[in-house]
Amino acid sequence: EDQVTQSPEALRLQEGESSSLNCSYTVSGLRGLFWYRQDPGKGPEFLFTLYSAGEEKEKERLKATLTKKESFLHITAPKPEDSATYLCAVQVRDNNDMRFGAGTRLTVKP
Amino acid sequence: KAGVTQTPRYLIKTRGQQVTLSCSPISGHRSVSWYQQTPGQGLQFLFEYFSETQRNKGNFPGRFSGRQFSNSRSEMNVSTLELGDSALYLCASSLVTGRANEKLFFGSGTQLSVL
Secondary structure, three states: OOEEEEEOOEEEEEOOOOEEEEEEEEOOOEEEEEEEEEOOOOOOEEEEEEOOOOOEEEEOOEEEEEOOOEEEEEEOOOOHHHOEEEEEEEEEOOOOOEEEOOOEEEEEEO | OOOOEEEOOEEEEOOOOOEEEEEEOOOOOOEEEEEEEEOOOEEEEEEEEEOOEEEEEOOOOOOEEEEEOOOOOEEEEEOOOOHHHOEEEEEEEEOEEOOEEOOOEEOOOEEEEEO
16 A cells, blocks of 8 residues: 655754654655645645655755655754645656655744 | 635534535646645545546545536535544645646645534
8 A cells, every 4th residue: 555654743953953854655656756845724835846766856955855765855954934844745656646644843943 | 826725714514514615726727636634644635626527536435525617616515514524625736747747736725623
Protein backbone atom coordinates (compact mmCIF):
# COMPACT_ATOMS: atom_id res chain seq x y z
CA GLU A 1 0.00 0.00 0.00
CA ASP A 2 1.21 3.52 -0.83
CA GLN A 3 2.39 5.32 2.30
CA VAL A 4 3.91 8.66 3.19
CA THR A 5 5.44 9.22 6.63
CA GLN A 6 6.78 12.54 7.88
CA SER A 7 9.05 13.08 10.85
CA PRO A 8 9.29 14.61 13.29
CA GLU A 9 5.67 15.44 14.05
CA ALA A 10 6.71 18.73 15.60
CA LEU A 11 9.99 20.63 15.68
CA ARG A 12 10.95 23.66 17.73
CA LEU A 13 14.02 25.62 16.67
CA GLN A 14 15.74 28.77 17.77
CA GLU A 15 16.10 31.43 15.12
CA GLY A 16 19.21 30.61 13.10
CA GLU A 17 19.30 26.94 14.15
CA SER A 18 19.34 24.87 10.95
CA SER A 19 17.60 21.50 10.73
CA SER A 20 15.93 19.02 8.37
CA LEU A 21 12.46 17.55 7.99
CA ASN A 22 12.03 14.05 6.66
CA CYS A 23 9.46 12.51 4.32
CA SER A 24 9.77 8.78 3.67
CA TYR A 25 7.54 7.05 1.16
CA THR A 26 6.61 3.70 -0.29
CA VAL A 27 4.68 3.88 -3.54
CA SER A 28 4.24 1.54 -6.46
CA GLY A 29 5.59 4.13 -8.87
CA LEU A 30 6.57 7.71 -8.13
CA ARG A 31 5.65 10.41 -10.58
CA GLY A 32 6.63 13.30 -8.33
CA LEU A 33 7.16 14.39 -4.73
CA PHE A 34 5.74 17.73 -3.63
CA TRP A 35 6.44 19.93 -0.63
CA TYR A 36 3.84 22.38 0.65
CA ARG A 37 3.72 24.88 3.47
CA GLN A 38 0.51 25.44 5.43
CA ASP A 39 -0.15 28.36 7.74
CA PRO A 40 -2.96 28.21 10.33
CA GLY A 41 -6.36 28.86 8.79
CA LYS A 42 -5.07 28.65 5.23
CA GLY A 43 -4.74 26.06 2.52
CA PRO A 44 -1.35 24.53 1.70
CA GLU A 45 0.97 26.59 -0.48
CA PHE A 46 3.23 24.93 -3.03
CA LEU A 47 6.99 24.99 -2.41
CA PHE A 48 8.76 22.39 -4.59
CA THR A 49 8.32 19.43 -6.92
CA LEU A 50 11.00 16.75 -7.22
CA TYR A 51 10.81 14.05 -9.87
CA SER A 52 13.89 11.86 -9.65
CA ALA A 53 16.43 10.63 -7.11
CA GLY A 54 19.33 13.03 -6.75
CA GLU A 55 17.28 16.07 -7.67
CA GLU A 56 17.53 19.18 -5.47
CA LYS A 57 15.53 22.42 -5.42
CA GLU A 58 16.20 25.59 -3.43
CA LYS A 59 14.17 28.62 -2.45
CA GLU A 60 15.47 31.18 0.01
CA ARG A 61 16.29 29.29 3.24
CA LEU A 62 14.72 26.02 2.05
CA LYS A 63 16.30 23.19 0.10
CA ALA A 64 14.52 19.98 -0.86
CA THR A 65 16.31 16.78 -1.82
CA LEU A 66 15.07 13.40 -3.05
CA THR A 67 16.33 9.83 -2.82
CA LYS A 68 14.62 6.63 -3.89
CA LYS A 69 12.97 6.23 -0.50
CA GLU A 70 12.80 9.66 1.12
CA SER A 71 12.95 13.38 0.77
CA PHE A 72 14.45 15.98 3.06
CA LEU A 73 13.49 19.59 3.50
CA HIS A 74 16.52 21.42 4.86
CA ILE A 75 15.95 24.74 6.57
CA THR A 76 19.03 26.92 6.89
CA ALA A 77 19.14 29.69 9.51
CA PRO A 78 15.36 29.74 9.96
CA LYS A 79 13.42 32.84 10.94
CA PRO A 80 10.18 33.07 12.95
CA GLU A 81 8.23 33.60 9.73
CA ASP A 82 9.23 30.09 8.65
CA SER A 83 6.95 28.73 11.38
CA ALA A 84 4.26 26.63 9.68
CA THR A 85 3.25 23.06 9.00
CA TYR A 86 5.24 21.49 6.18
CA LEU A 87 3.50 18.79 4.17
CA CYS A 88 4.94 16.41 1.67
CA ALA A 89 2.87 14.58 -0.92
CA VAL A 90 3.72 11.85 -3.40
CA GLN A 91 2.01 11.54 -6.74
CA VAL A 92 1.55 7.95 -7.83
CA ARG A 93 2.39 7.30 -11.47
CA ASP A 94 -0.33 4.81 -12.34
CA ASN A 95 -3.42 6.58 -11.05
CA ASN A 96 -2.27 10.17 -10.53
CA ASP A 97 -3.22 9.96 -6.82
CA MET A 98 -1.67 12.64 -4.61
CA ARG A 99 -1.08 11.13 -1.17
CA PHE A 100 -0.14 13.48 1.69
CA GLY A 101 1.88 12.89 4.82
CA ALA A 102 0.61 14.08 8.20
CA GLY A 103 2.99 17.03 8.21
CA THR A 104 5.69 18.48 10.44
CA ARG A 105 4.69 21.45 12.59
CA LEU A 106 7.70 23.78 12.72
CA THR A 107 8.02 26.54 15.32
CA VAL A 108 10.94 28.96 15.13
CA LYS A 109 11.50 31.03 18.27
CA PRO A 110 13.17 34.45 18.04
CA LYS B 1 -4.53 36.34 -11.18
CA ALA B 2 -7.21 35.35 -8.68
CA GLY B 3 -6.55 32.30 -6.56
CA VAL B 4 -8.84 29.41 -5.68
CA THR B 5 -11.98 30.67 -3.99
CA GLN B 6 -14.01 28.54 -1.60
CA THR B 7 -17.35 29.45 -0.07
CA PRO B 8 -18.55 29.55 2.56
CA ARG B 9 -15.58 29.95 4.87
CA TYR B 10 -17.38 28.51 7.90
CA LEU B 11 -20.43 26.30 8.30
CA ILE B 12 -22.23 24.90 11.29
CA LYS B 13 -24.68 22.07 10.70
CA THR B 14 -26.44 19.44 12.78
CA ARG B 15 -26.32 15.69 12.35
CA GLY B 16 -28.51 14.37 9.56
CA GLN B 17 -28.46 17.58 7.54
CA GLN B 18 -26.78 17.95 4.20
CA VAL B 19 -24.31 20.58 3.02
CA THR B 20 -22.99 21.93 -0.27
CA LEU B 21 -19.58 23.55 -0.58
CA SER B 22 -18.43 25.59 -3.55
CA CYS B 23 -15.08 26.06 -5.24
CA SER B 24 -13.97 28.38 -8.04
CA PRO B 25 -10.61 27.32 -9.50
CA ILE B 26 -7.90 29.50 -10.95
CA SER B 27 -8.83 30.66 -14.43
CA GLY B 28 -7.63 28.12 -17.00
CA HIS B 29 -7.39 25.23 -14.54
CA ARG B 30 -9.64 22.38 -15.57
CA SER B 31 -8.81 19.98 -12.75
CA VAL B 32 -10.41 20.44 -9.33
CA SER B 33 -9.66 18.16 -6.40
CA TRP B 34 -11.27 18.03 -2.99
CA TYR B 35 -9.57 17.06 0.28
CA GLN B 36 -10.71 16.59 3.84
CA GLN B 37 -8.29 17.72 6.55
CA THR B 38 -8.61 16.71 10.19
CA PRO B 39 -6.05 16.83 13.03
CA GLY B 40 -6.09 13.06 13.36
CA GLN B 41 -6.09 11.95 9.72
CA GLY B 42 -4.32 14.79 7.95
CA LEU B 43 -5.17 15.55 4.33
CA GLN B 44 -7.27 12.86 2.70
CA PHE B 45 -8.25 12.82 -0.95
CA LEU B 46 -11.97 12.87 -1.69
CA PHE B 47 -12.23 13.13 -5.47
CA GLU B 48 -10.97 14.90 -8.57
CA TYR B 49 -12.92 16.36 -11.46
CA PHE B 50 -11.54 17.14 -14.87
CA SER B 51 -13.65 18.61 -17.66
CA GLU B 52 -16.87 17.89 -15.77
CA THR B 53 -16.01 14.20 -15.24
CA GLN B 54 -14.95 12.53 -12.02
CA ARG B 55 -11.53 11.19 -12.83
CA ASN B 56 -10.42 9.85 -9.48
CA LYS B 57 -12.06 9.01 -6.17
CA GLY B 58 -10.76 8.45 -2.68
CA ASN B 59 -11.99 6.03 -0.07
CA PHE B 60 -15.00 7.90 1.28
CA PRO B 61 -18.62 6.75 1.62
CA GLY B 62 -21.22 7.58 -1.02
CA ARG B 63 -22.58 10.38 1.21
CA PHE B 64 -19.75 12.46 -0.25
CA SER B 65 -20.35 13.51 -3.81
CA GLY B 66 -19.32 16.24 -6.16
CA ARG B 67 -19.73 17.75 -9.55
CA GLN B 68 -18.03 20.14 -11.89
CA PHE B 69 -19.63 22.64 -14.20
CA SER B 70 -18.64 23.69 -17.70
CA ASN B 71 -16.81 26.75 -16.32
CA SER B 72 -14.71 24.40 -14.12
CA ARG B 73 -16.38 25.57 -10.91
CA SER B 74 -17.04 22.65 -8.59
CA GLU B 75 -19.32 21.77 -5.73
CA MET B 76 -19.15 19.00 -3.21
CA ASN B 77 -22.10 17.72 -1.27
CA VAL B 78 -22.24 15.75 1.96
CA SER B 79 -25.57 14.18 2.83
CA THR B 80 -26.75 12.84 6.17
CA LEU B 81 -23.99 14.59 8.09
CA GLU B 82 -22.23 12.76 10.93
CA LEU B 83 -20.19 14.21 13.80
CA GLY B 84 -17.07 12.74 12.23
CA ASP B 85 -17.56 14.87 9.12
CA SER B 86 -16.39 17.93 11.04
CA ALA B 87 -13.26 19.00 9.21
CA LEU B 88 -11.60 21.55 7.00
CA TYR B 89 -12.59 20.86 3.39
CA LEU B 90 -10.01 22.04 0.91
CA CYS B 91 -10.38 22.50 -2.79
CA ALA B 92 -7.37 22.59 -5.10
CA SER B 93 -7.06 23.34 -8.78
CA SER B 94 -4.27 22.46 -11.17
CA LEU B 95 -3.15 22.41 -14.74
CA VAL B 96 -2.96 18.99 -16.36
CA THR B 97 -0.08 17.79 -18.53
CA GLY B 98 -1.02 14.65 -20.40
CA ARG B 99 -2.99 12.76 -17.79
CA ALA B 100 -1.03 14.00 -14.81
CA ASN B 101 -1.80 16.94 -12.57
CA GLU B 102 0.82 19.57 -12.01
CA LYS B 103 1.21 21.28 -8.64
CA LEU B 104 -1.95 21.97 -6.67
CA PHE B 105 -3.19 25.44 -5.79
CA PHE B 106 -5.36 25.32 -2.70
CA GLY B 107 -8.15 27.53 -1.49
CA SER B 108 -8.41 28.57 2.15
CA GLY B 109 -11.00 25.88 2.81
CA THR B 110 -14.42 25.58 4.34
CA GLN B 111 -14.43 24.77 8.05
CA LEU B 112 -17.42 22.52 8.67
CA SER B 113 -18.63 21.84 12.19
CA VAL B 114 -21.30 19.19 12.72
CA LEU B 115 -23.14 19.40 16.05
